[in-house]
Amino acid sequence: MGQTLKQPDIEAQRAAMKKLEFLLGEWSGEASVLRGPGQFADLTQTESVRFTLDGLVLMIEGVGRDKDDGKPALQALGLISFDDQTGIFQMRAFNDGRWLETEVKLRSENSISWEFALGEFRTRTLLCMNEKGEWTELGELIVGDHAPQKMMELKVRRDAGPR
Numbered sequence: 001m002g003q004t005l006k007q008p009d010i011e012a013q014r015a016a017m018k019k020l021e022f023l024l025g026e027w028s029g030e031a032s033v034l035r036g037p038g039q040f041a042d043l044t045q046t047e048s049v050r051f052t053l054d055g056l057v058l059m060i061e062g063v064g065r066d067k068d069d070g071k072p073a074l075q076a077l078g079l080i081s082f083d084d085q086t087g088i089f090q091m092r093a094f095n096d097g098r099w100l101e102t103e104v105k106l107r108s109e110n111s112i113s114w115e116f117a118l119g120e121f122r123t124r125t126l127l128c129m130n131e132k133g134e135w136t137e138l139g140e141l142i143v144g145d146h147a148p149q150k151m152m153e154l155k156v157r158r159d160a161g162p163r
Contacts, residue, residue, distance in 0.1 A: 009084040014055045016082040016089070022110045023049045023060065023127075027135055029156030031064050033074055034141065034149075042067045043074060047135065047156055057081050080104055120144045123151060133158065 031045035043064035052059050057079055064074035076095040083090060089104040091114060104114045110129035115122065125139040139152035 006085065010056070012084040013082045016084070017051065017055055017058060017080075019106055019109070020058050020080065020089075020112070022129055023058065023135070024051070025049060026159040027156035028159055029134070029154070031074070031152065031154040031156075033064060034151045041073055044070075045074075045154055045156055124148070125152075 027045075027047040027049070029045050031043040032040045033043060035041045041064075044067055045062065045064045048061045050059055051057065058081075060076075060078040060080070062074070062076045062078075063072055065071060066073045074095070076093060078091050078093040080089055080091045082088070089106065089112075090101065091104045092099060092101045093116075100116050100118075102114050102116055104112050107113055107126070107128075111127065113124065113126045115124045117123075120143055122142040123139055124142070125137060127135065127137045130136050135154070135156045135158075137152065137154040138150070140148040141151035142148045
């Protein structure tokens with residue numbers, strides 16, 4: 001017996017993706033990223049966010065440049081989509097020649113979170129819009145059963161101009 005292929009509900013996917021509209025636009029600000037034990041790099045950060053595939057995928061591209069020499073120190077690309085069968089937002093994220101897939105949880109009308117695990121290393125990230133309309137992001141690293149430590153902190157503001 002073969003299985004019947006169920007057609008995706010494109011309109012349900014688009015409706016769910018609209019919940020992430022708060023991220024759309026061009027953003028710039030600062031970030032601090034863990035580079036080694038107790039060593040943080042201060043970056044000038046940009047985030048570019050747009051829908052693609054007629055609203056079915058949200059593309060987020062972040063670039064952090066070293067404040068000293070302006071060279072890219074952090075480059076990441078995330079693609080978020082919604083699975084109407086499971087009701088789950090999924091993200092595939094790329095950086096430093098690697099990629100990972102994870103579930104993205106909508107925490108409120110202006111907040112999302114996600115986690116990654118690789119061996120004994122886990123990360124968890126919370127992205128929120130604060131009361132000033134700034135995008136804030138806090139990433140934590142957990143190694144084994146040790147307490148979480150700050151891995152990344154970001155604060156960007158939407159650039160002026162058309163959206």
